[in-house]
Amino acid sequence: MNGGENLYVWQADDWPPWRYDLAALAGPLSDVSRAQGLLLGRLADAGMALRDQASLAALTEDVVKTSEIEGEVLNAASVRSSIARRMGVDIGAVLPVDRHVEGVVEMVLDATTRAGDPLTAERLFGWHAALFPTGYSGMTRIEVGRWRTDADGPMQVVSGHWGRRTVHVQAPPAQALAAEMDRFLLWAHAETGEPGLIKAGLAHLWLVTLHPFDDGNGRIARAVGDLFLARADGSPQRFYSLSAQIQRERKDYYEVLERTQKGTLDVTGWLSWFLGALGRAVASAQGTLDSVLVKARFWQRWAGLPLNERQVKLLNRLLDGFDGKLTTSQWAAIAKCSPDTALRDISQLLDLGVLQKTPGGGRSTGYTLAG
Numbered sequence: 001m002n003g004g005e006n007l008y009v010w011q012a013d014d015w016p017p018w019r020y021d022l023a024a025l026a027g028p029l030s031d032v033s034r035a036q037g038l039l040l041g042r043l044a045d046a047g048m049a050l051r052d053q054a055s056l057a058a059l060t061e062d063v064v065k066t067s068e069i070e071g072e073v074l075n076a077a078s079v080r081s082s083i084a085r086r087m088g089v090d091i092g093a094v095l096p097v098d099r100h101v102e103g104v105v106e107m108v109l110d111a112t113t114r115a116g117d118p119l120t121a122e123r124l125f126g127w128h129a130a131l132f133p134t135g136y137s138g139m140t141r142i143e144v145g146r147w148r149t150d151a152d153g154p155m156q157v158v159s160g161h162w163g164r165r166t167v168h169v170q171a172p173p174a175q176a177l178a179a180e181m182d183r184f185l186l187w188a189h190a191e192t193g194e195p196g197l198i199k200a201g202l203a204h205l206w207l208v209t210l211h212p213f214d215d216g217n218g219r220i221a222r223a224v225g226d227l228f229l230a231r232a233d234g235s236p237q238r239f240y241s242l243s244a245q246i247q248r249e250r251k252d253y254y255e256v257l258e259r260t261q262k263g264t265l266d267v268t269g270w271l272s273w274f275l276g277a278l279g280r281a282v283a284s285a286q287g288t289l290d291s292v293l294v295k296a297r298f299w300q301r302w303a304g305l306p307l308n309e310r311q312v313k314l315l316n317r318l319l320d321g322f323d324g325k326l327t328t329s330q331w332a333a334i335a336k337c338s339p340d341t342a343l344r345d346i347s348q349l350l351d352l353g354v355l356q357k358t359p360g361g362g363r364s365t366g367y368t369l370a371g
Contacts, residue, residue, distance in 0.1 A: 007170070007262065008169060008170060008261055008262060009209060009260065009261055009262070009263060009264070009265060010171075010172050010180075010209055010210075012264065012265055014265065015265065016180075016183065016206075016265075017265065018202055018205075018206075018265055018267050019264075019265050019266045019267070019268075020198070020266065020267055020268045020271050021266075021268045022195075022198075024268055024272070025198070025268065025271055025272060025275065028271075028272055028275035028276055028279065029195065029197060029198075029275060031275075031276075031279045032197060032275055032278050032279040032282065035279050035282040035283050036233070036282055038286070039239060039240065039282055039285055039286060039289070040239075042286070042289060043239060043289070046289075046292075046293070049296075050292055050293065050296055051237065051239075052087065052089050053089070053292045053295070053296070054239050054285075054288065054289050054292045055087070055237045055238055055239060056080065056083055056084055056087060056089050056091075057288050057291070057292060058238045058239050058240055058241050058285060058288060059083050059087075059108065059109070059112070059238055059241075060076060060079050060080045060083055061241040061243075061244045061288070062108055062226070062238065062241035062242075062243045062244060063079045063083070063101075063104050063105055063108050064076050064079055064244075065241060065243040065244040065246070065247040066104070066108070066218075066219050066222050066223070066243035067104055067219065068247050069218060069219075069222075069243065069246060069247050069250060069253075070218055070219060074100075074101055074104065075101065078097045078098070078101050079097075079101055079104075079105060081097055082097045082101055082102055082105045083105055083109070086105070086109060099133045099134075100133070102130075103129075103130035103131050103132075103133055104130070104131060104219070106127075106130045107127040107130050107131060107219070107220070107223050108223060108226065110123075110126075110127065111127075111223040111224065111226050111227040111230070112226055112227065112230045112236060112238050113236045114236075115227045115228075115230035115231045115236060116231065118189055119185060119188045119189065119224065119227065120185060121181060121185060124212075124220065125145040125146060126145070127220055127223060128144060128145050128213050128216055128220065129144050129145040131215075131216045131219060131220075132144050132215065132216065137214065137215040137216075142213075142214035142215055143213075143214050144214075147174065147177045147178065147181065147212050147213070148174055148177065148211075148212060148213055148214045149174050150173060150174035154170050154171070154173065155170065155171040155174075155211045156168075156169070156170045156171070157169045157170075157211075157258075168254075168258045168261075169257075169258055169261040169262070171209070171210060171211035172209075172210060177210065177212055180210050180212075181210065181212055184206050184207070184210065187206075188203060188224075195232075196228065196229075196231060196232025196233075197229070197232050197275060197278065198271060199228050199232070200225050200226075200228035200229045200231075200232060200274075201225070201270065201271045201274035201275065202267070202271070203221075203224050203225055203227075203228050204221050204222065204224060204225035204228075204274065205257075205260065205267060205270055205274075207220060207221035207224050208221045208257060208261075209261060222242070222243050222246070225242065226238070226242065226243075229242065229278075239285055239288075239289070240281045240282045240284070240285035240288075241281060241285070242277065242278055242281045244281065244284070245277045245278070245280050245281035245284060246277060249277060249280075252273070253273075253277070256269065256270055256273045257270070291319075291320075291321075294319070295316075295319045295320075298315075298319060298369070302352075302354060305352060305354070308345070310331075310335040310337060310341075310342075310345055311345050311348075311349060313334070313335060314326070314331055314334060314335060314345070315349075315354070315369070317334065318368065318369050319369070325358060325364075325366030325368075326366055326367050326368065327364070327365065327366050327367070328342050328343050328346060328365070329342075331345065331346060331367075346367055349367075350367075353370055354369070354370060355367045355368065355369065355370055356368060356369075356370040356371075
């Protein structure tokens with residue numbers, strides 16, 4: 001508090017009932033519903049196998065991007081392997097996966113595939129423990145699977161160097177957390193009357209506001225939001241990634257959160273931004289579905305070819321969007337074979353009409369999918 005004035009939304013005298021103007025949100029809600037209808041309409045005609053592939057792509061992007069927002073870079077191929085194994089989707093060779101990747105995957109899948117299960121403190125503790133299996137965040141020992149204690153001072157979101165740091169928001173004190181989380185979880189479990197998408201936006205905001213853990217609060221808040229989005233969609237399968245959209249709009253995301261944290265309990269502005277980002281996430285998923293369909297049609301076209309494992313692996317890399325130009329040496333490195341073997345693989349695919357050369361010659365010759 002400063003001179004008796006509220007600094008943060010949780011310090012308001014009438015905290016915590018959120019307020020919003022539902023009439024002002026009718027347009028964004030309608031836009032999201034329309035985008036969802038278009039996407040689900042295409043998926044309805046895609047068949048189970050393609051829906052699984054689209055869901056795999058969306059979940060992979062969600063896991064990778066929710067960590068990327070926090071500055072952590074996960075190996076997308078490892079994430080995809082972990083999710084595919086748990087979904088029972090065949091993607092060929094499965095890559096080894098480290099414990100940290102497994103933890104983020106476990107949290108995201110638990111939130112979405114078990115969206116109908118009650119959200120409890122123990123469930124949140126399990127997610128937190130999955131995110132930090134060693135009990136450390138980087139080199140720092142943290143409290144895992146329990147609410148923060150504020151042993152090192154108030155929970156603050158800061159930026160800048162030591163001595164010139166800016167405090168963007170401060171969370172409620174640790175001694176209030178047990179009661180605050182009980183109140184949140186009671187609301188989460190109850191039929192409170194909000195439209196499902198509104199409740200998802202409020203749940204996301206509420207968790208960010210409370211910041212109940214030493215670390216991982218952003219990822220857990222987004223997972224809670226995803227849980228309520230899955231409930232609103234009425235489906236455990238995810239075909240779009242809000243986390244990926246938030247990463248694309250990261251600066252705006254943090255700005256609107258800070259503005260909301262320092263504002264009043266009327267959070268119409270936050271919900272309008274949340275619904276807009278959600279609509280853009282659903283629209284972006286149309287591009288992901290396009291990629292899944294292109295890949296499916298490619299393999300349908302070339303289903304009868306006697307391809308070896310190396311060729312299948314590299315063709316899938318090209319279909320997934322290979323970064324740069326694929327050369328013979330890169331083929332050899334990725335496929336873990338000799339340059340001569342790589343050249344034979346490529347030559348066979350050129351003869352079959354599956355690959356074509358890109359402009360250039362000699363050592364710089366690159367290859368791409370024909371047509």
